[in-house]
Amino acid sequence: MVIPDEWVGTFLAGLIVLVLGQAILSYQAFCNHKEEVRKLIGENKEEARNLVEAKTDDIARSIDTWNIKNENCSIRIDTIYARLESFEGKQERANTDIWNQTDQMERRLQDGLSLLKENILVLQTTVEIVKIAGLSKSDDTYQKQQRDE
Amino acid sequence: MPLPPAQLERMEYLLGKSQHTSLTLKEQDELRRYVVAEQPGAKDATFETVVTLGLIIVGAYLLYKFIESTSAA
Numbered sequence: 001m002v003i004p005d006e007w008v009g010t011f012l013a014g015l016i017v018l019v020l021g022q023a024i025l026s027y028q029a030f031c032n033h034k035e036e037v038r039k040l041i042g043e044n045k046e047e048a049r050n051l052v053e054a055k056t057d058d059i060a061r062s063i064d065t066w067n068i069k070n071e072n073c074s075i076r077i078d079t080i081y082a083r084l085e086s087f088e089g090k091q092e093r094a095n096t097d098i099w100n101q102t103d104q105m106e107r108r109l110q111d112g113l114s115l116l117k118e119n120i121l122v123l124q125t126t127v128e129i130v131k132i133a134g135l136s137k138s139d140d141t142y143q144k145q146q147r148d149e
Numbered sequence: 150m151p152l153p154p155a156q157l158e159r160m161e162y163l164l165g166k167s168q169h170t171s172l173t174l175k176e177q178d179e180l181r182r183y184v185v186a187e188q189p190g191a192k193d194a195t196f197e198t199v200v201t202l203g204l205i206i207v208g209a210y211l212l213y214k215f216i217e218s219t220s221a222a
Contacts, residue, residue, distance in 0.1 A: 129208070130204075131204045131205050133211050134203070134204035134208030134209075137207050138161045138165035139165045145162055
């Protein structure tokens with residue numbers, strides 16, 4: 001069987017038309033997809049920008065909050081330092097008072113001790129004299145009674 | 150002075166004797182009794198302290214008598 005040349009030409013032409021049609025359709029689909037991608041990227045960019053702005057706002061607020069907290073901490077630290085200095089001053093004054101009182105008490109005790117020593121010396125001397133007198137009198141009485149016996 | 154003259158003289162004798170010889174236990178008790186009559190705090194004191202207190206009592210009594218005789222004269 002012999003295929004006529006017209007059929008072959010027609011078949012090839014149809015084939016070329018089909019290939020070209022398919023190429024045009026593919027290109028059109030590619031262009032559509034490209035457009036969609038562009039739109040999607042554009043939307044995403046907007047969302048990302050909004051998100052970044054929101055995050056930036058959050059970070060700025062956090063920084064402000066931290067600054068306020070830091071300031072409060074600084075104020076508290078200053079207050080604590082002031083109280084500490086005040087307490088140290090009071091403690092120093094109390095120490096000075098205590099040492100002054102201790103010195104006064106020591107002086108009084110030393111005065112009292114000196115007086116006591118003098119009184120003891122007087123008392124010891126008196127006792128010794130009285131004791132000697134008693135010793136002499138007792139000895140006399142004993143000797144006298146010995147002689148009488 | 151709570152001690153009567155006779156007991157005071159006896160105490161003087163015992164004190165004089167203690168300077169020459171050691172006292173018997175009975176004499177020591179007697180001397181302690183006389184001293185405690187004058188000074189109740191000497192009840193539990195050692196015998197040496199009792200003798201010392203006795204000598205002071207006798208000496209004080211002697212001084213008392215001396216001052217009394219001087220003021221009477």
